[in-house]
Amino acid sequence: MKDYDVCVIGAGYGGATVAALLALSGRRVALVEKTLVAGGKAQTVDRKGYRFEMFGAVGIPARNSRFDELVEALDIADRVPFVIPEGEAASLRYKAVSGEWRSMYSALQQTGSADEMDNLRRVFDASDEDLAALGRLYAAVLTLEGEDLAALEDVGMLDWIRPFGLSAALVSQLCMNLNTLFVVAVDRLAASEAIYTMRQQVLGGVGRYHVGGYGRVAEACAEYVVERGGVYITKQRVERVIIEDGRAVGIETDEGQLHARAIISNAGIQPTVLRLAGSEHFPADYVARVESLEPSWAIAGCRYVLDARVFDAALIPIFSDQSWLDDERFARMEAGDWPDVPLVAIDVPSEFDPSLSPLPGHQIANCQMFCSPDPDSPMAEEAIRRGEAVIDELWPGFRRHIIRREPYGARQISGLSRDSVLPGQGGEAVGLAQIVGQVGRSKPDARTPLPGLYLVGCDAGGRGAGTHQAVDSGFNVAAMVNDDLG
Ligand SMILES: Cc1cc2nc3c(=O)[nH]c(=O)nc-3n(C[C@H](O)[C@H](O)[C@H](O)COP(=O)(O)OP(=O)(O)OC[C@H]3O[C@@H](n4cnc5c(N)ncnc54)[C@H](O)[C@@H]3O)c2cc1C
Structure with a gap:
């Protein structure tokens, strides 16, 4: 059994940030991740020489962000150079009421x-x-x-x-x-x-990116933990939080136990409370609240390697007046009544960093549509079918250039991030939905009612969009835990 100041469950952007910042302030940190690499939903992986974004690819804002603060605090700018394409790197496609497709090119700011x-x-x-x-x-x-x-x-x-x-x-x-x-x-x-x-x-503009992939900053945070005397363990799932005398005191994996004064979980509030710690260790009203929390939607899409520069911009949203979604429109989609154009967002990471492809001129792209966060929902397949039909219409011949195609949806997102522990939950693209009743004063506290157990990432402690919310949470939870540990 090994002793640390802090054990962090999961090296998504929330977990990696909090682990690195606590290591920076002199804490002995153990960071335990179930997958191969850090980054969670925003991890970058290697496939036959290509660097792939598994899901999300860019950050908003591009500049003046918590990412800048993180890179500066850890002094890792040379390892994760910031890149942003010059010129008109955004290009939207809008289908007007007349049925005509219109394009608009613009800078990222x-x-x-x-x-x-x-x-x-x-x-x-x-x-x-x-x-x-x-x-x-x-x-x-x-x-x-x-x-x-x-x-x-x-x-x-x-x-x-x-x-x-x-x-x-x-x-x-x-x-x-x-x-x-x-x-x-x-x-x-x-x-x-x-x-x-x-x-x-x-x-700050849109389109934050780092050379080598969007997940690089999380990887650098994990490396930093080790350089500061901590440990970073991959491919090990945390099975439970060890609780003694009403206090979280450690974690257990297949390989053994680690003990610490503070346990910080990036595994999602519902999996953490209901499965890793166990609801019997929390007040009944807290458990009821956790069970009632609503996740964001999921995203279904495809990762592509293309043998030519098919897409002429780094970020390409595609939509009509019917595409944007409120509750009613999403419910209609779930029931099978889809809009004329499903909202499609195409990210093209190789436009940010051409070195992601080993072969010049090849493009790495990712098309994304919205779907249910339920890993068992059939909506992802339909979203992909409809999204690709729109791409076929706008870029005829696009399929001839595909040399690799990887579809994904809520099931794959859940596999690389949080477990599904409640019906309809697990594949959420962001985390807890940032809706009325779940933000600000109503957002769950990063300090759980179980002494010694904290949450980090998109469910507690931060604000902003996607990865920026996770990094913001990492900063705030690091300060909170440092205060508590004294
Ligand atoms: C398709 C898609 C597109 C997106 N696009 C963008 C975008 O362009 N820009 C943006 O900013 N955001 C985007 N997002 C959202 C963004 O990726 C997430 O909001 C953010 O990465 C969540 O960070 P997190 O720290 O909360 O946790 P996660 O990324 O969920 O990380 C949790 C980590 O904990 C690990 N873990 C979980 N359980 C255990 C366990 N029991 N033991 C050990 N490890 C465990 C997981 O493996 C994972 O590494 C996108 C998401 C998706 C799915």
Whole structure:
């Protein structure tokens, strides 16, 4: 049996961040991961010489982010160089009401320039009045702070948008962006979270990436733990949290036990409380609350290696006015009634870092559509079928260039991240849904009621979009645990 200050279960972005920051502050840390590499849902893997993003590929914001703070705090910038494509690296495809497909190319950071306004006029038929309404909305996004922003945690984002009087096409563009950022219904997405992240997006741009893959920063965090005298164990699943005298004191894997003064779990609040620790160790009302928490949706998609540069941008959202999703539209999709265009987001990591491919000119891409987080749901297959039909329409001949195709959905996401311990849960793309009733004051505390057991990652302790929320949580939980350990 080995003793540590802290054991961290899981090396997703939350776990890797908290482990590295605690190692930086002198704690002896054991980081235990069930898969081969760090990064969780954002891990990068090697396949026959190609570097692949398993799922998510880019961060928002690109600059001025918690990632910058992390890289600086650990002094690892030379190991994980930041890259961002120059020029018009984003390109959206919008199907207008007339049925015509329209394209818009732009830089990864918007400036509000005259050219951008002209593009909005051309693609979304925006009038001067529409643009003025959009300007008022963004002015509010940039000024809402502190208590005023926090007061919006009980307001759904669609209700917040409505009084600005945007045209249907501009609502589509905005809601499409919010769906892809948070992977939840825009009517229940908490306005406080949405506005906070939209502001980061305006000020820092989109498309954070690191040479070697998006998972590289998590890998560097795990290496850092070892350099600071801790251990990083891969391919070992934590089977249970050891509890003695009403306190979490260690973890158990197939290979044995590790003891520590603090146990931090990145395995998801529901798997941690209901399976790893066991609900009998928590108050009944806490268990009931944990069971009632709603996950984000999942994402179904395909990873591709293409033998040519098929896609002409790094980030390509594809949508119509029917594509963005509130609760009602998602329920219709679940029941088999799909929109004319399912919302498709194509990320092309090789446009950020061409060295991901060993052969020049080959492209690595990932297309993503929304589906149920239930690993047993058949929705993923249908989402992929419909998403690829849209890609066929826009890039005829695209299939001729596929030299590798890997479909995935909620089941694969669950396999690489959190266990499914409740019906309809496990494959969530983000973590806990950032909806009204589950954010701000209503978000679960990273300190669980079981002394010595903490949560980290997208279920507690942070805010922001996807990996940024996980890293933010890592910072906050590291400070919390340092305080508690004294
Ligand atoms: C298809 C897809 C696309 C996405 N796109 C983006 C994007 O472009 N940008 C973005 O910012 N975010 C994106 N996201 C979301 C983002 O990847 C996640 O929100 C974020 O990575 C979650 O981090 P986390 O720390 O909460 O935990 P996770 O990534 O879930 O990591 C949990 C870790 O714990 C490990 N673990 C779990 N149980 C155990 C156990 N019992 N023992 C040992 N280890 C265990 C897992 O293996 C995993 O490594 C995407 C997600 C998906 C699925």
